[in-house]
Amino acid sequence: MSILSYAxxxxxxxxxxxxxxxxxxxxxxxxxxEVRNLTKKFGDFTAVDNISFxxxxxxxxxxxxxxxxxxxxxxxMLTTLLHxxxxxxxxxxxxxxxxxxxxRRSFGxxxxxxSLDEELTAYENMEFHGVLYKVPDKILRKKIEExxxxxxxWDRKNDLVKHFSGGMKRRLEIARGLLHTPELLFMDEPTIGxxxxxxxxxxxxLKDLNGTAGITxxxxxxxxxxxxxxxxxxxxIDHGRIVAEGRPEELKxxxxxxxxxxxxxxxxxxxxxxxxxxxxxxxxMNRKMWSK
Amino acid sequence: xxxxVYILWLRxxxxxxxSRSRIIGSxxxxxxxxxxxxxxxxxxxxxxxxxxxxxxxxxxxIAMSILFTAIFSGIEIIWDKQFGFLKETLVAPVxxxxxxxxxxxxxxxxxxxxxxxxxxxxxxxxxxxxxITLLPIAFLIMxxxxxxxxxxxxxxASLLEDMQGFQMVMxxxxxxxxxxSGALFPLEGLPRSIFIAAxxxxxxxGVDGLRGALVGQVHFGFITDFAVLSVITALFLVVGSxxxxxxxx
Ligand SMILES: Nc1ncnc2c1ncn2[C@@H]1O[C@H](COP(=O)(O)OP(=O)(O)O)[C@@H](O)[C@H]1O
Ligand SMILES: [Mg+2]
Numbered sequence: 001m002s003i004l005s006y007a008x009x010x011x012x013x014x015x016x017x018x019x020x021x022x023x024x025x026x027x028x029x030x031x032x033x034e035v036r037n038l039t040k041k042f043g044d045f046t047a048v049d050n051i052s053f054x055x056x057x058x059x060x061x062x063x064x065x066x067x068x069x070x071x072x073x074x075x076x077m078l079t080t081l082l083h084x085x086x087x088x089x090x091x092x093x094x095x096x097x098x099x100x101x102x103x104r105r106s107f108g109x110x111x112x113x114x115s116l117d118e119e120l121t122a123y124e125n126m127e128f129h130g131v132l133y134k135v136p137d138k139i140l141r142k143k144i145e146e147x148x149x150x151x152x153x154w155d156r157k158n159d160l161v162k163h164f165s166g167g168m169k170r171r172l173e174i175a176r177g178l179l180h181t182p183e184l185l186f187m188d189e190p191t192i193g194x195x196x197x198x199x200x201x202x203x204x205x206l207k208d209l210n211g212t213a214g215i216t217x218x219x220x221x222x223x224x225x226x227x228x229x230x231x232x233x234x235x236x237i238d239h240g241r242i243v244a245e246g247r248p249e250e251l252k253x254x255x256x257x258x259x260x261x262x263x264x265x266x267x268x269x270x271x272x273x274x275x276x277x278x279x280x281x282x283x284x285m286n287r288k289m290w291s292k
Numbered sequence: 293x294x295x296x297v298y299i300l301w302l303r304x305x306x307x308x309x310x311s312r313s314r315i316i317g318s319x320x321x322x323x324x325x326x327x328x329x330x331x332x333x334x335x336x337x338x339x340x341x342x343x344x345x346x347x348x349x350x351x352x353x354i355a356m357s358i359l360f361t362a363i364f365s366g367i368e369i370i371w372d373k374q375f376g377f378l379k380e381t382l383v384a385p386v387x388x389x390x391x392x393x394x395x396x397x398x399x400x401x402x403x404x405x406x407x408x409x410x411x412x413x414x415x416x417x418x419x420x421x422x423x424i425t426l427l428p429i430a431f432l433i434m435x436x437x438x439x440x441x442x443x444x445x446x447x448x449a450s451l452l453e454d455m456q457g458f459q460m461v462m463x464x465x466x467x468x469x470x471x472x473s474g475a476l477f478p479l480e481g482l483p484r485s486i487f488i489a490a491x492x493x494x495x496x497x498g499v500d501g502l503r504g505a506l507v508g509q510v511h512f513g514f515i516t517d518f519a520v521l522s523v524i525t526a527l528f529l530v531v532g533s534x535x536x537x538x539x540x541x
């Protein structure tokens with residue numbers, strides 16, 4: 001616990017004198033994310049359908065919805081990976097279409113699918129990230145040590161990531177996402193497939209960060225109890241449309257539900273959404289065949 | 293910018309050095325070609341009055357291993373695309389051009405190293421270069437050939453969605469490039485259609501330059517070889533950068 005608070009305190013100190021300096025736009029000072037009438041079409045299919053919402057600075061915001069609702073697509077647009085079909089966005093005051101690099105510097109992200117280089121060590125993955133984000137050398141080494149301690153991976157720093165468990169990889173991705181001191185952290189299903197212990201750990205880190213360093217956290221999850229516990233506000237998206245938005249309490253009151261899960265089900269229906277059998281699994285098999 | 297390119301280059305090299313099974317596997321094939329073809333066709337080649345076949349073949353086999361390794365390095369982008377690591381680089385505040393350059397230089401370095409290793413293997417198999425002083429030229433041609441085909445692999449990988457596409461590329465592009473390059477047979481006295489195909493094939497110029505530098509036999513001439521390799525490399529770098537910058541995931 002003392003290591004943890006140490007890491008947090010240093011995190012804040014480093015944030016203050018970090019050379020990657022964020023120029024803030026006055027009008028949007030209070031909002032970390034502002035989305036207006038955002039739409040994304042893939043051919044004829046509308047994955048995200050005219051959504052609007054905003055996330056205040058320092059807020060923990062849960063973006064909830066069944067499989068295929070459009071959560072990941074929305075995150076990809078906010079993080080400059082996809083161009084929207086129509087609509088406007090501001091991330092930390094910058095436009096992800098016109099001002100890509102400013103937006104990119106201002107957020108960290110944990111992707112839905114794992115995005116580490118498995119042939120590199122934990123330390124090398126961190127170093128790679130630090131160099132891409134131009135974290136100055138002196139600060140970089142110190143920060144890597146602090147963050148790896150923070151997620152309790154420092155003594156595994158020289159192990160290849162391919163030998164890590166799912167939970168360790170997730171923790172490493174969170175540490176990596178924080179390395180360049182972002183104001184905002186996106187996490188797309190950060191706890192999927194993890195055991196309750198690891199999930200608890202991860203939320204503890206994030207609550208700590210959010211509380212002490214004031215980082216805005218935007219996350220998606222299928223675990224409604226998690227969202228209810230950690231989120232200040234939630235938005236529920238279904239078939240590309242936002243069907244409800246507010247504090248968990250508000251949503252429960254509105255639907256007369258006892259838990260957020262009940263509220264979620266009453267808003268999105270009980271029909272099961274099939275996720276397309278991922279080509280990812282198939283690729284994993286191919287990769288095994290090819291790399292040996 | 294330099295650091296970005298450097299870290300991407302370094303990543304390619306680390307991945308190469310760590311995949312020991314891949315290195316060993318990819319050296320078996322050239323060895324087989326040298327031994328089976330070199331010694332198998334040797335007597336016929338000699339009887340046809342063409343001299344020592346191993347001497348003729350070794351530069352071709354070196355070029356082959358560079359071709360395969362380089363295309364493979366470029367195509368690795370498909371993996372990074374599917375397995376998410378590419379996203380990590382694409383959300384970073386660096387230009388796509390720098391990412392592409394770093395990766396391509398890394399892949400080309402790996403392919404050049406692979407070519408040099410095969411050069412030493414061919415020495416072990418009995419190959420002797422005729423003029424040691426031209427070795428630096430040989431290495432330069434190897435590096436240029438490596439760069440050309442890594443850039444081509446990058447361009448292809450930017451267009452392809454998954455590894456099924458890669459199979460097609462291997463069968464309908466890389467294999468023809470190899471077999472129609474003069475790596476295995478002399479370009480003199482060929483049927484016209486085969487000769488035209490070989491002349492349009494960039495690998496032919498890599499093989500020719502390499503054979504010129506190692507055993508003093510040139511068909512097109514050094515100047516032509518260098519000019520063609522350089523121009524095509526530049527072209528693929530431009531096309532590859534453009535296609536890479538268009539990747540959406
Ligand atoms: N590149 C793409 N091309 C076509 N359809 C896509 C693409 N990406 C996502 N989709 C579709 O858009 C919908 C929303 O996907 P996604 O945002 O991943 O959902 P979620 O993250 O909420 O599960 C799904 O129906 C998915 O199949
Ligand atoms: Mg998703």
